[in-house]
Amino acid sequence: MKIKKSQNESQLIIALEGRLDTLTAPQLEAELNASLDEIAELVFDFKDLEYISSAGLRVLLSAHKAMAKKGSMKVTNVREEVMEVFELTGFSDILTIE
Amino acid sequence: MIKRFRQSIGIKILAGVITILVIFAAIIGYTGYKEFTDLLLEQYADGAFRTADSAALTLNPDHIDRFIESKGQSSEYQASWYSMDQLCNSQNVTFIYVIQPDLTDYGHITFIFSTINKDSPYQVYEFGFYRETTNDEYKEKYRALYEGTSERELVIRDKGYIQTDPHITAMIPLKGADRKTKAILCVQRQMDTLVAFRQQFIRKLLLVLISVAAVVILAQGWYLYQMMILPLRKIKDEAERFADENVIAPEKLTETIRTQDEVGVLADSIDRMEEQVQQYIENLTHVTAERERIGAELDVASKIQAGALPSLFPPFPDRSEFDLYAAMLPAKEVGGDFYDFFMVDDDHICLVIADVSGKSIPGALFMMVSKILLSTAVQNGLQPGEALTRVNAQLCRNNRAHMFVTVWLGILELSTGKLRAANAGHEYPAICRKDGYYELYKDRHGLVLGGMEDICYKDYEIQLEHGDRLFVYTDGVTEATDSENTLFGTDRMLEALNCCQNVTAAQTIELVRNSINNFVKEAPQFDDITMLCMLYK
Numbered sequence: 001m002k003i004k005k006s007q008n009e010s011q012l013i014i015a016l017e018g019r020l021d022t023l024t025a026p027q028l029e030a031e032l033n034a035s036l037d038e039i040a041e042l043v044f045d046f047k048d049l050e051y052i053s054s055a056g057l058r059v060l061l062s063a064h065k066a067m068a069k070k071g072s073m074k075v076t077n078v079r080e081e082v083m084e085v086f087e088l089t090g091f092s093d094i095l096t097i098e
Numbered sequence: 099m100i101k102r103f104r105q106s107i108g109i110k111i112l113a114g115v116i117t118i119l120v121i122f123a124a125i126i127g128y129t130g131y132k133e134f135t136d137l138l139l140e141q142y143a144d145g146a147f148r149t150a151d152s153a154a155l156t157l158n159p160d161h162i163d164r165f166i167e168s169k170g171q172s173s174e175y176q177a178s179w180y181s182m183d184q185l186c187n188s189q190n191v192t193f194i195y196v197i198q199p200d201l202t203d204y205g206h207i208t209f210i211f212s213t214i215n216k217d218s219p220y221q222v223y224e225f226g227f228y229r230e231t232t233n234d235e236y237k238e239k240y241r242a243l244y245e246g247t248s249e250r251e252l253v254i255r256d257k258g259y260i261q262t263d264p265h266i267t268a269m270i271p272l273k274g275a276d277r278k279t280k281a282i283l284c285v286q287r288q289m290d291t292l293v294a295f296r297q298q299f300i301r302k303l304l305l306v307l308i309s310v311a312a313v314v315i316l317a318q319g320w321y322l323y324q325m326m327i328l329p330l331r332k333i334k335d336e337a338e339r340f341a342d343e344n345v346i347a348p349e350k351l352t353e354t355i356r357t358q359d360e361v362g363v364l365a366d367s368i369d370r371m372e373e374q375v376q377q378y379i380e381n382l383t384h385v386t387a388e389r390e391r392i393g394a395e396l397d398v399a400s401k402i403q404a405g406a407l408p409s410l411f412p413p414f415p416d417r418s419e420f421d422l423y424a425a426m427l428p429a430k431e432v433g434g435d436f437y438d439f440f441m442v443d444d445d446h447i448c449l450v451i452a453d454v455s456g457k458s459i460p461g462a463l464f465m466m467v468s469k470i471l472l473s474t475a476v477q478n479g480l481q482p483g484e485a486l487t488r489v490n491a492q493l494c495r496n497n498r499a500h501m502f503v504t505v506w507l508g509i510l511e512l513s514t515g516k517l518r519a520a521n522a523g524h525e526y527p528a529i530c531r532k533d534g535y536y537e538l539y540k541d542r543h544g545l546v547l548g549g550m551e552d553i554c555y556k557d558y559e560i561q562l563e564h565g566d567r568l569f570v571y572t573d574g575v576t577e578a579t580d581s582e583n584t585l586f587g588t589d590r591m592l593e594a595l596n597c598c599q600n601v602t603a604a605q606t607i608e609l610v611r612n613s614i615n616n617f618v619k620e621a622p623q624f625d626d627i628t629m630l631c632m633l634y635k
Contacts, residue, residue, distance in 0.1 A: 019583070022457070022624055051585070053577065053625070054455040054504070061549055062500040089504055089523030090545030 003031055010040040010071075017048035020056030029059045036063070040071035047077035052085050064095060074098055108319070108327040115318050116311070123307040127300065134299050138292045139266070143252050146268035149189040150250075150285040156181035157196070157211070159272040159280040165210060170225030183213040192218045192265065193286035196272065201244065204237040206230055210281055218288075243271040244279045264289040329355045333365055344379060346372050396459075400432045403462055406469065407436055411604065414441065419512045422447075423603035424630040425611070427574075433626035434461030434503075435572045436469050440477075445513050448476045451524065451630050452505040453572040455546070460499065468493065468503045468547065482507045482520035486547060486555035490522065493548035502548035506570050515562040515634060520555045522547045525573060526588075528595060532565030536595040538588060562634045569595060569606065574627035578614045581621040586614055603631040 001018035012035060020028060036042070042063060052060075060075075067073035074096040078086065086092040157165075157178040165175045186194045196211035209227040214220050223229075231237050239251040251269040267286045271279040336351055351365035411423055424437040434454030442448050450472055454461045471492050475485035485507060493503070506527060508519035519527070523546035530536040544555040562568070571591070578586040594613035595606065607629050614627065 051577075054453060054502075054573065057546070058455040058500055058502065061502065061546075065500065088525060088543060090543045090549070091523070093545055094550055 001027065003028060005031070005035065007035075007039075010038060011043065012036075012039045012041070013043045013045060015045035015047065019051040019053075020049060020059075021051065021053040022055040025053070025055040025059050028056070029062070032059065032063055032066075036066055039067075042067050042071070042073040044073075044075045045077055046075060046079065046082055049079065049082055052082050054089075057085070057089060057091060060091070060095070072096070106327070107330065108322055111322055111326075112315065112319055115315060119311040119314060123304075123311060126307065127303055130303050131296070131300060134296055135292075138295065139254060142266055142287055142289065142292060143268060145189075146191065146252075146266055146285045146287045147250060147270070149185065149191050149194070149287075150268045150270045150283055152189070153182050153185050153194050153285065154270060154272060154283050156185065157272070160274040162196075162198075162210060162272070162280045166226075170210075179211055179213065182211055186213040186215055191215060191285050191287045193220065194284070195223065195286075196281050196283050198281045199231065199237075199240045199244070204231055204240045204244075207240075211283075239269060240282060243269060243282055246271075246277075246279065264293050325357070326361060329357070329361045329365065333361075333368055337368060340368075340372055340375075344375070346376050396432060399459065399462060400428065403428075403432050403436075403466070406466060408439060413439065417512075419635055420447070420510075421603045421633040421635065422631070423607055424451075424628075425607050426626060426628040427611075427623070428457075428626045429574070429623045430457050432459065432462040433457055433628075434465050435574060435626035435628035436465050437570075437628055437630045438469055438473060439630070440473060442476055442479075442509060445511055447510050447512060448473075449508045449510065449568075449570070449630060449632065450505065451570040451572060451628060452503050453524065453574070453626070453628070454501065454503045456499075456501055457626065460501065464499075464501045464503065464548075468505070472505065472507065476507070476509065481557055482509055482518055483555040483557040486520050486522050486544065487553070490547045490549075490553055490555070491551065494551040497548050502546040504546045504572075508568075508570075510562065510632075510634070515564070515566070517560045517562050517568070518557050519560065520544070520557050522555060523549070525571060525576065528569040528571075528592065529560065529562075530567040530569070530595070532563055533599075536567070536569060536592050538592070564635060566634050567603075567606070568632045568634070570630050571610075572626065572628040574623075574625035575610065575614065575629060577625060578618050578627065579621060579624065580618045586617050590617065603633050606631045 001016060001020060001024035004015040004017070006013045006015075014028075014031075016028070018024070044060075064073055076098045078097055083092070083097075086095065086097065161174060165172065165178075168175060170179075182194050192215050194211070194213045195209055197207040197209055200206040200208075206228060209223040210225065212223040212225075212227070214222045231240070235253060239248075239253065242248040243251060249271065253267040253269070255265055255267075265286050265288050267284050269282055269284045272281045272283050274280045332355065333351060336347060339347070350369045352362070352369055355362055355365040407426060408424070413422055422439060424439070426433065426435050426437060428435070434457045436450075436452050436454075438448075438450040438452075440448055450469075452465070452468060452472075454465045454468065456464065468489065471489045472485060475488050476482075480488060486505060489505075503522075504524040505522045506519065506524040507522075508517050508527075510517045519541065521541050522544050524543075526538040526540055528536045529539045539560065542556060542558055545553050575591055576586055576588050580586075590613065591610060594610045598605070598609060601609065610629060611627070
């Protein structure tokens with residue numbers, strides 16, 4: 001999985017490419033832990049994300065909870081396969097998906 | 099033994115020292131010998147030339163032709179010879195003689211005067227004695243004296259004196275009034291004293307050198323032995339001992355080897371290396387033991403987890419209304435998936451399938467908690483939605499690791515076939531109507547348990563008829579992955595489920611498992627694979 005970050009003042013856009021699963025989720029979690037301090041708006045770009053597993057959902061949930069306290073988080077460009085998972089797990093109800 | 103002797107550093111260094119001393123002695127000996135010889139020869143030659151100069155005064159070179167005419171019988175010749183003879187004895191030279199070489203090639207000489215010391219064993223040459231010139235060296239010197247390129251010549255014969263004793267011959271030209279050389283006067287002087295002195299000198303010099311060398315070698319040897327060989331041998335013995343025993347020595351090397359030089363540094367390094375190796379071995383032993391302990395504990399944990407899932411089939415042998423089977427294949431020693439089923443009362447059976455977002459120990463711990471909370475809630479008479487709502491609230495409390503669990507929970511009323519269920523972010527159940535095919539039942543989804551607080555889960559109801567089947571599973575089934583990252587998916591799962599009709603619940607699960615195995619082949623299993631199947635008779 002590839003992680004591309006671009007920061008614009010307090011807005012952080014994270015674009016993921018590949019699979020967010022048990023093997024790659026810790027990578028994203030470490031990345032978020034290191035960079036969320038100054039951020040008020042977190043945007044995930046899932047245009048190139050092919051697959052998300054429960055381990056990946058857990059990282060999204062952690063980020064969602066962290067951002068709920070100090071700003072906002074949204075997920076954009078979600079593919080059909082990933083959207084299915086969001087719907088299945090009820091994440092589509094709590095995440096802001098555009 | 100010989101090999102060890104040859105390989106000893108001490109022997110090598112000593113051999114080097116001896117070689118250097120021998121070269122040193124040879125240079126000193128040779129220089130001394132040469133200096134000594136040169137000095138004595140100079141003195142000898144000086145004396146011989148003084149005698150020659152004196153002897154030259156005893157005759158008149160311009161009269162030599164007359165001496166030859168008289169064949170050495172004239173009174174003047176006799177007087178000259180007599181003076182020369184006296185000089186020969188008084189100056190302690192061996193031989194004074196006057197010769198005329200053959201001027202064409204200087205190959206022969208004719209003796210005109212010849213006097214000999216009375217103490218020498220030699221005989222005088224008679225007047226006019228004619229013989230071959232001794233060698234080319236003499237020829238060259240005669241020529242030089244005759245042609246006027248040199249005023250004095252010296253021949254040294256100190257080698258090969260087996261036939262003649264070692265001697266020098268000083269030669270001067272006898273020149274007439276016309277400045278032309280008429281004859282050559284030679285003074286021969288024995289060098290036996292010089293040779294004897296020189297031998298003595300060499301002998302003394304060698305004696306001194308050998309004594310010095312012996313002392314130096316002994317001193318150097320002793321010093322080397324004390325300062326290097328002994329400590330090095332100690333270090334070597336210690337290193338060998340440590341390699342065999344792997345135990346630190348009771349006495350450190352630096353306690354006996356206290357120098358600050360390379361040997362001391364080496365000893366210190368060995369000491370520190372021993373400590374570090376020892377420490378490393380201890381750490382490794384500790385870590386290995388720890389790992390074995392953890393391995394053993396994981397083993398026990400997986401047994402406990404397996405024991406927590408009902409595994410006796412058929413689970414309720416006296417109930418004929420249904421056929422039930424379930425299986426879990428953990429990806430690691432302990433997994434995060436679980437299934438559960440139990441009779442709530444005589445007419446209601448509860449079915450649960452769940453997937454925790456994490457594996458190994460954290461997943462297993464969360465799974466155990468979730469399983470117990472769920473069964474407790476249902477046993478307390480809560481409906482599926484109520485049970486999920488309560489367990490979600492319980493799990494959200496202090497959920498620091500942000501773990502969550504997806505759950506499908508259903509309660510079937512056996513007498514009527516009414517199935518009440520609720521879904522917290524879990525996969526869609528598959529339902530097969532009597533004589534039909536398995537299809538996904540797109541039920542209403544709530545969020546996963548433990549994700550957010552204050553979420554309310556709603557029940558839904560399905561009416562099952564006799565002969566209907568229910569299949570629930572975790573994402574380990576649909577997301578089983580082959581070596582090219584292709585997912586098994588729900589289509590392949592439904593295909594496997596529908597391939598055979600009229601099979602038991604256990605056979606259904608076996609069919610899906612085989613289908614997964616054929617699909618993923620050698621690719622490793624990343625997620626737990628859990629399935630539960632019920633046939634409502």
